[in-house]
Amino acid sequence: MTRTDSRSTDVETRSDGTMCVTHRGVDLVVSARQNERGAWVPVIAASVDGKPFALPDVETVSPEWTTRDEALRDGVERGCYLVERPGAGHGLEDSAPGTGES
Numbered sequence: 001m002t003r004t005d006s007r008s009t010d011v012e013t014r015s016d017g018t019m020c021v022t023h024r025g026v027d028l029v030v031s032a033r034q035n036e037r038g039a040w041v042p043v044i045a046a047s048v049d050g051k052p053f054a055l056p057d058v059e060t061v062s063p064e065w066t067t068r069d070e071a072l073r074d075g076v077e078r079g080c081y082l083v084e085r086p087g088a089g090h091g092l093e094d095s096a097p098g099t100g101e102s
Contacts, residue, residue, distance in 0.1 A: 011076055019072045023080040026053050026088075030075035032068045039064030042075025046083070053089050055082040 012020045019030045029045045041062050046053040065071040082088060 017068075017072075019076050021076055021080065023083050026083045028076065028079040028083070030072055030079060032065075032071035032075065035064065037064070039066065040068050040071035041065070042071045042078065044075050044079045044082070046079065048089070055079065056085045056087040 010021070014020060017031070021028050021030075025048060027047050029047075031043045031045075032040045033043055035041055041064055044055065046055050063074060065074060
């Protein structure tokens, strides 16, 4: 993935169907799964230099989507938003400087 600026890069779709983006130095990998009702929900994994990066919990209820693609796009948008939130990366050792660690 080629970085276009320090904030974020273009979204890359991998052969396994996940979407990836780097935002403010945090690598986000978004996948989607179907819940028990058949709706699609995004699953967001974040890391910095290969180490897990904690995203803040801001909602207890996630939106449900009718298609996998909608869930993936929402996950990318939500992941970038969460990287910007206070508390992102809090409590993790060796988090990247300037990515939410106080």
